[in-house]
Amino acid sequence: MNLTHAILAALLYIVAAPVLAGLLAGVDRIISARMQARIGPPLLQPFYDLFKLFQKERIAVNKTGHFFLLGYLLFTIIAGVEFFIGGDLLIVIFALALGSVFFVLGAFAAGSPYSHIGAERELIQLMASEPMLILSAMGFYVATGSFQVHDIWSRPDLLIVILPGMFAGLVYVLTIKLRKSPFDLATSHHAHQEIVKGITTEFSGPYLAVIELAHWYETILLLGFLYLFFAPWPWLAVLALAAVYFLEILADNTNARLYWQWVLRSSWIFTAVAGAGNLVVLYYLSRGGTP
Amino acid sequence: MKLFQKSPWIIHYDGASCNGCDIEVLACLTPRYDVERFGIINTGNPKHADILLITGYINEQSQPVVRTIYEQMPEPKVVVAIGICATSGGIFRECYNTKGGVDSTIPVDVYVPGCAARPESIIDGVVQALAILERKKKEMAARP
Numbered sequence: 249m250n251l252t253h254a255i256l257a258a259l260l261y262i263v264a265a266p267v268l269a270g271l272l273a274g275v276d277r278i279i280s281a282r283m284q285a286r287i288g289p290p291l292l293q294p295f296y297d298l299f300k301l302f303q304k305e306r307i308a309v310n311k312t313g314h315f316f317l318l319g320y321l322l323f324t325i326i327a328g329v330e331f332f333i334g335g336d337l338l339i340v341i342f343a344l345a346l347g348s349v350f351f352v353l354g355a356f357a358a359g360s361p362y363s364h365i366g367a368e369r370e371l372i373q374l375m376a377s378e379p380m381l382i383l384s385a386m387g388f389y390v391a392t393g394s395f396q397v398h399d400i401w402s403r404p405d406l407l408i409v410i411l412p413g414m415f416a417g418l419v420y421v422l423t424i425k426l427r428k429s430p431f432d433l434a435t436s437h438h439a440h441q442e443i444v445k446g447i448t449t450e451f452s453g454p455y456l457a458v459i460e461l462a463h464w465y466e467t468i469l470l471l472g473f474l475y476l477f478f479a480p481w482p483w484l485a486v487l488a489l490a491a492v493y494f495l496e497i498l499a500d501n502t503n504a505r506l507y508w509q510w511v512l513r514s515s516w517i518f519t520a521v522a523g524a525g526n527l528v529v530l531y532y533l534s535r536g537g538t539p
Numbered sequence: 540m541k542l543f544q545k546s547p548w549i550i551h552y553d554g555a556s557c558n559g560c561d562i563e564v565l566a567c568l569t570p571r572y573d574v575e576r577f578g579i580i581n582t583g584n585p586k587h588a589d590i591l592l593i594t595g596y597i598n599e600q601s602q603p604v605v606r607t608i609y610e611q612m613p614e615p616k617v618v619v620a621i622g623i624c625a626t627s628g629g630i631f632r633e634c635y636n637t638k639g640g641v642d643s644t645i646p647v648d649v650y651v652p653g654c655a656a657r658p659e660s661i662i663d664g665v666v667q668a669l670a671i672l673e674r675k676k677k678e679m680a681a682r683p
């Protein structure tokens with residue numbers, strides 16, 4: 249990918265990702281409402297919420313916390329840009345993790361115990377989801393011989409065929425990343441009380457909007473990850489992503505929140521079985537000479 | 540665009556009462572009334588909320604709590620007092636511990652009558668509060 253293309257792709261991601269993710273959140277809220285026999289808000293509701301938050305008064309509980317929030321937004325965008333210009337998958341994963349760590353630091357900067365518990369829970373969620381993300385990068389490497397996103401998506405063969413375990417594992421941790429039940433420990437995208445919204449407790453107005461925005465960038469990046477498995481067949485990819493997202497909404501509306509121990513244990517077991525299992529089989533096959 | 544009218548987030552607190560009005564407030568969130576149609580969300584966090592719904596009267600113990608919640612809400616914000624208890628103390632007015640209605644402690648923008656207030660009138664009260672919220676936002680923007 250040459251420089252002009254890269255700059256165009258980066259700009260497109262920065263502009264289009266929030267729009268797409270906001271619409272997705274709107275669809276999410278409508279489908280969730282229908283599952284609960286309600287009508288639900290208008291499609292553009294997430295944007296109304298976001299712009300309203302930007303107009304609220306700025307209350308500083310702790311200025312350091314707000315600085316860390318900007319780090320969260322910045323590194324999430326960097327991860328997304330690196331991904332969509334076809335860069336290095338490992339940098340994408342580490343920048344994303346760094347962004348989340350900034351978010352945790354931001355919550356720790358405030359004095360509220362709810363905020364602290366939320367931050368601790370976010371760390372637990374990171375521990376639960378990060379191994380699978382890193383394993384998936386290894387899976388892509390073993391399957392394609394490259395960590396470059398550009399090389400992975402320009403492969404002619406369908407990666408889902410040889411990496412089904414990786415895909416399943418990523419979908420599993422996507423539930424954690426999208427903050428959906430049963431894994432929404434640190435905060436939830438539904439309206440909830442104190443501890444369930446833990447990590448966002450102390451942030452209000454424009455700062456809450458920044459968190460939402462960073463989450464939107466993250467959502468599109470993670471969906472991009474899943475897209476890689478179907479890259480040669482875009483229509484199949486769109487169908488698969490829609491199906492995955494619908495499953496996430498279904499899980500969200502039909503499950504109660506788990507204990508953090510269960511979240512950690514189940515996602516590590518799932519990562520070990522689906523992700524590592526897939527990697528072992530793949531490695532074995534590639535040694536035997538058949539792809 | 541009148542964003543505050545499209546995305547009013549609510550926090551609900553009960554000063555002290557029979558809980559009748561609380562149940563009516565929660566009824567607004569159920570499929571029958573579904574206030575999320577109007578973008579209304581019950582946040583449960585004063586720092587995220589635009590509208591404070593208070594049911595029940597104010598007593599010695601709830602007064603500092605109500606004051607704290609009010610002060611933690613970022614501007615612009617409005618207060619809706621729901622039910623006769625919240626308006627004036629209602630049937631608890633003569634009790635030894637009663638301070639009075641919500642306006643004994645914080646400024647109230649809309650009073651919703653009823654014992655218990657019906658979900659329809661609660662929603663109506665919130666809709667009236669939205670106009671006030673929008674006005675307060677303009678005043679806030681005009682301030683230096």
Ligand code: SF4
Binds near residue numbers: 556560561622655656
């Ligand atoms: S107004 Fe009536 S129903 Fe409402 S809290 Fe007071 S006593 Fe209960």
